[in-house]
Amino acid sequence: MPSPRTARAANTTGSISNEKFEFMSLLTNRTSTPETPTSRPRTSDSPVHRKDSSSSQQQQLPEEDCMKLNPSFLGIALRSLLAIDLWLSKKMGVCARDGSSWGSARPLMKLVEISGHGIPWICCTIYCLYKSDSSAGREVILNLLFALLLDIILVGVVKGIVKRRRPTQNRMDMFATFSVDKYSFPSGHATRAAMVSRFMLNHLVLAVPVRILVMLWAIVISLSRVMLGRHNVTDVLFGFFMGYMQYSLVEYFWLSPNILPVLFKM
Numbered sequence: 001m002p003s004p005r006t007a008r009a010a011n012t013t014g015s016i017s018n019e020k021f022e023f024m025s026l027l028t029n030r031t032s033t034p035e036t037p038t039s040r041p042r043t044s045d046s047p048v049h050r051k052d053s054s055s056s057q058q059q060q061l062p063e064e065d066c067m068k069l070n071p072s073f074l075g076i077a078l079r080s081l082l083a084i085d086l087w088l089s090k091k092m093g094v095c096a097r098d099g100s101s102w103g104s105a106r107p108l109m110k111l112v113e114i115s116g117h118g119i120p121w122i123c124c125t126i127y128c129l130y131k132s133d134s135s136a137g138r139e140v141i142l143n144l145l146f147a148l149l150l151d152i153i154l155v156g157v158v159k160g161i162v163k164r165r166r167p168t169q170n171r172m173d174m175f176a177t178f179s180v181d182k183y184s185f186p187s188g189h190a191t192r193a194a195m196v197s198r199f200m201l202n203h204l205v206l207a208v209p210v211r212i213l214v215m216l217w218a219i220v221i222s223l224s225r226v227m228l229g230r231h232n233v234t235d236v237l238f239g240f241f242m243g244y245m246q247y248s249l250v251e252y253f254w255l256s257p258n259i260l261p262v263l264f265k266m
């Protein structure tokens, strides 16, 4: 996302508006005498240039000016990606409203949403942990719980840092959300779906059709986020990738079931 920070990093001249302004300044130069400062009235008119004394020096250095006029490739690429992302997300948000083109599928999509929500997953996992009578089962379920909690924390942290607003087509009618859930990057459902499905495929002995179902579930959850208008495509793609990587983190910090008595004593 081309945040102001990214734009600054990509362009050493300063702000985005500065870059746009310089571009206009080049066009003005083509139709007037380049050496004469008065031939560039728009530069001196700009409040940005009036405030910045280093910019007034730039007026006397047209060659340097011209170098800074080159828009950075990264900046253009990011802005184009953002534009495509917004356009595609809006097009794909076919269940965003009851009156949308696929509005009748909205209740079904909301059921899919619940199947990937953190609360049912955490509650079921705690219940299974309580009911489990084998040590191997307890170990796996304990680590699934750890994975789910880790996911909520990491997604909350990234959402809080990036602070990307949800798409305009979204209706905020999700149940049980945290305050950071007003932000959309990354999709918490997509991270959970990717992480949990990878977890299940690695730690549960499942028949092939069930394995395929697990994979399909993760894909449908992710797709439904954009269809419901909750997220942009990039939120979901990044979320899926993040969830996939989170599983590696869980494997790295794999918990031993021996910590359970310690946890219950606390």
Ligand SMILES: CC(C)=CCC/C(C)=C/COP(=O)(O)O
Binding pocket: 117, 118, 119, 122, 152, 174, 175, 176, 177, 178, 181, 184, 186, 187, 188, 189, 190, 225, 230
């Ligand atoms: C309250 C708990 C335990 C989890 C919140 C789950 C939630 C509402 C996540 C938001 O998901 P998206 O980022 O995909 O919209």
